[in-house]
Amino acid sequence: xxxxxxxxxxPGTRFDPSLAARMMTRHGHGGWLGIQYHAxxxxxxxxxxxxxxxxxxxxxxxxxxxxxxxxPIISLMDNATSMSVWxxxxxxxxHATLDLRVDYMRAATPGQTxxxxxxxxxxTRTISFIRGVAHDGDPADPVAHVIGTFMATHGPYL
Amino acid sequence: xxxxxxxxxxxIEIDHDEAxxxxxxxxxxxxxxxxxGFLHGGAMSGLMEMAGFAALQAELTRRGESMRLKPVNxxxxxxxxxxxxxxxxxxxxxxxxxxxALVNAEAWQDDRSKPIALAQxxxxxxxxx
Numbered sequence: 691x692x693x694x695x696x697x698x699x700x701p702g703t704r705f706d707p708s709l710a711a712r713m714m715t716r717h718g719h720g721g722w723l724g725i726q727y728h729a730x731x732x733x734x735x736x737x738x739x740x741x742x743x744x745x746x747x748x749x750x751x752x753x754x755x756x757x758x759x760x761x762p763i764i765s766l767m768d769n770a771t772s773m774s775v776w777x778x779x780x781x782x783x784x785h786a787t788l789d790l791r792v793d794y795m796r797a798a799t800p801g802q803t804x805x806x807x808x809x810x811x812x813x814t815r816t817i818s819f820i821r822g823v824a825h826d827g828d829p830a831d832p833v834a835h836v837i838g839t840f841m842a843t844h845g846p847y848l
Numbered sequence: 849x850x851x852x853x854x855x856x857x858x859x860i861e862i863d864h865d866e867a868x869x870x871x872x873x874x875x876x877x878x879x880x881x882x883x884x885g886f887l888h889g890g891a892m893s894g895l896m897e898m899a900g901f902a903a904l905q906a907e908l909t910r911r912g913e914s915m916r917l918k919p920v921n922x923x924x925x926x927x928x929x930x931x932x933x934x935x936x937x938x939x940x941x942x943x944x945x946x947x948x949a950l951v952n953a954e955a956w957q958d959d960r961s962k963p964i965a966l967a968q969x970x971x972x973x974x975x976x977x
Contacts, residue, residue, distance in 0.1 A: 717878070717881070718878055718879075718880075718881035718882055718888060719879060719880050719881055719882060719888035719890060719891045720888070721878075722858075722878065722879040743853065744853045744854065744856075744857035745853070745854050745857065746852065746853045746854060747852045747853075747854055758854075759852055759853075759854035759855070759894070760894075760897060760919050760922070761854055761855075761858070761890065761891075761893060761894025761895075761897055761898070762854065762890075762894070764889075764890045764893040764894060764897075764922070764924075765888065765889075765890025765891065765893070765894065766890070767890075768888075768889050768890045768893075769890070784883075786926065786929065787889045787926050788925070788926060789923065789924060789925050789926065790889070790893070790923075790924050790926075791921060791922070791923040791924070792921060792922050793920070793921040794918075794919050794920060794921060797918075
């Protein structure tokens with residue numbers, strides 16, 4: 691299981707995605723990638739990943755010259771969907787990713803910031819079901835779709 | 849085999865070769881950290897994806913084929929939390945036809961018989977030139 695970010699928020703605290711995202715995207719893998727808060731709603735969170743030269747994949751291989759590698763997109767979507775679960779639940783509940791599937795529609799445009807929208811469409815006591823879309827400017831022309839599940843590890847979501 | 853800028857920046861290296869298939873490694877650092885003390889799932893996925901592509905590239909090279917690889921999708925199953933230690937990953941080609949390849953990859957830490965995650969990767973093969 692992929693353990694999730696900081697226990698900087700004590701369990702039980704009302705989860706504020708904008709505040710939490712700003713803190714959680716500063717450290718570790720998300721901080722290194724440069725992931726930032728973008729927007730949120732009742733059961734969704736949007737994070738963004740600005741293009742950077744050292745995040746590029748195989749030249750002429752995985753997408754072509756200057757194209758963002760797919761690893762950073764997986765991380766962006768893992769973080770955005772993870773936060774959407776706490777947003778829907780209303781509180782910070784420690785959890786772990788059980789599985790994540792990413793469908794790549796097309797290569798991200800070199801130089802463009804990628805926006806990842808994660809949505810929690812169902813919460814049970816211990817399992818959360820998530821989906822998400824990544825795009826680089828036009829939500830109608832996505833870069834990737836994701837679907838997956840998380841499991842609450844230290845007490846129920848509801 | 850040259851690793852991508854992303855792989856290099858993350859600290860991914862080729863550890864050794866195992867029967868023609870490269871074993872990749874990444875040392876634990878803040879760059880791959882998730883929740884304090886644990887490896888980030890996205891970093892694990894990125895490592896497994898690179899291992900998958902490396903195994904596929906090695907297979908295509910053996911066959912003398914020059915292909916561009918376009919990822920179609922990846923399905924990752926996380927089974928254990930990765931901890932603060934070196935992580936390894938290796939891909940194995942399940943089937944590589946003329947147009948599409950299916951590659952499995954696994955990631956482990958100190959105990960190879962207890963993988964921390966598995967991945968299935970589908971790749972479109974496009975003839976170069």
